[in-house]
Amino acid sequence: MSEILVVGSLAYDSIQTPAGKVSRALGGSANYFSLAASLFSKVRVVGVVGEDYEQKDFDLLRSREVDISGMTTQKGKTFHWEGEYKGDMNEAITLKTELNVFETFNPVLPTHYKDSSFVFLANISPDLQVKVLEQVQAPKFVGMDTMNFWISSKLADLKKVLSKVDVVLINEGEAMMLTGAANGIEASRKVVEMGPSAVVIKRGEYGFVMYTKAEGFFILPAYPIEKVTDPTGAGDTFAGGFFGYLASLNRKPNVADLKEACVKGTILASFTIQDFGVKALSKTTTKDLEIRLNEYKKVFAHY
């Protein structure tokens, strides 16, 4: 098993959806990613929290054998996001973003992190993504996410990161924005032209599109969930399942590996959305995953 380095946000989220609301629930891309990936592999987190970060939230990652020695506590408050989902819950409306300690985040890797072979650069500023990647000695497989904010404000930096990674995991709308494509199919090919050998376009309730230079499209629907409670973190959960599975194979991933990784990611994401924040995901076991994986395969089996 290879070890995965992840850099991303550690946050408290206040979320309202048609199913209810929560205030200051544990969130952030690095938390969702780590909880998902740790079902398969050892994870090392780089991130920053404020003095209000609760002991139980450190303990949650520790209980999953996540290495949190790269998490630093700074004077001030933890990153806080407030958002709302309406109607079909396909898109969050951001009500408030309080960066707090995240504003001056300067990722420095503990020495023992530097030999990480799998690296995931979650959705943070592209210059910080580069900064992290430069500290890793010989990464074997690197992935990244990004968002509309960086596409519009730091496109040059973003393109630099894109040229250095193996795979991009990105929302469909953001992939269209990044490439100027009219749909996710066109966007996926255009992302790959920017450097990475594979892209996974996350389509929310519609599943995903993977496009690889080597074999073209791999497209599947999401696992059908009738009652969605909170979609927050679904994409980061997908990335965590995807990377966690790949790292567990302990080899340079081939296309078949990437396909299975997508399936693991989409199934794990289907757990996340069934409760607020990390609540459902933190209880999900490999046994739960296996059961749902079998159900999932029936959903599109037809011969």
Place this chain on the structure above:
Amino acid sequence: MSEILVVGSLAYDSIQTPAGKVSRALGGSANYFSLAASLFSKVRVVGVVGEDYEQKDFDLLRSREVDISGMTTQKGKTFHWEGEYKGDMNEAITLKTELNVFETFNPVLPTHYKDSSFVFLANISPDLQVKVLEQVQAPKFVGMDTMNFWISSKLADLKKVLSKVDVVLINEGEAMMLTGAANGIEASRKVVEMGPSAVVIKRGEYGFVMYTKAEGFFILPAYPIEKVTDPTGAGDTFAGGFFGYLASLNRKPNVADLKEACVKGTILASFTIQDFGVKALSKTTTKDLEIRLNEYKKVFAHY
């Protein structure tokens, strides 16, 4: 092979999309349906056109061995729809609807249509759908489509039709509107509670969800098309491929048949959207279908 009776609109459409525009191009649910279904089975059309309906448009259906003796020509003009698609082309903006001869349409079946065993009630007024169905002596398998206009204006009539059909093919947004569900997954189960033993929810570029009482979900993505020219008629093409395939089997469809029918429908729809109106569909051959079917299966094959 069983014969399929279809009732629906025969129209001229003026359509604008980011790819260009056409004026008074042949359209209407019954035309798309018939062109698709006639690749597999014999089709009988019931509908009405105006005096402006062109000979070549009658000839197009005749060239596919479609029985058009149930198409009547009335004094006045053919139904005309004007619409526009913007951006991601997921939804048409209706600019003009001129019902013309369609306004007083009173479907009367030619005597030799009455023994039809497969019946498709395309998107027309629910009371007309009932009227057609009542004239068929012993239908073996009946399907229907509907739209937001009938859901909001004729819900009681619509529920009556729903209780009489085997399968509903419907857009995701309209299925949500009909059932009050928050997503297509929840909607599909609720449609089946209204009577039919199966529902196929059409998700446009994201493919479809079928839900059957007997076996639950069958979900697949659409065939990936990078350049969409005009999505008009994709849903009716899907229905035509679906019904055409089922009728060709000449038996009461089982769930495996319905699954394969969905695949045929989604592939045929992928041709329709590659050109304006019926242009691409009317040139599509069973050989084209077969080739794309093989490519399609590779898109989601992973073991």
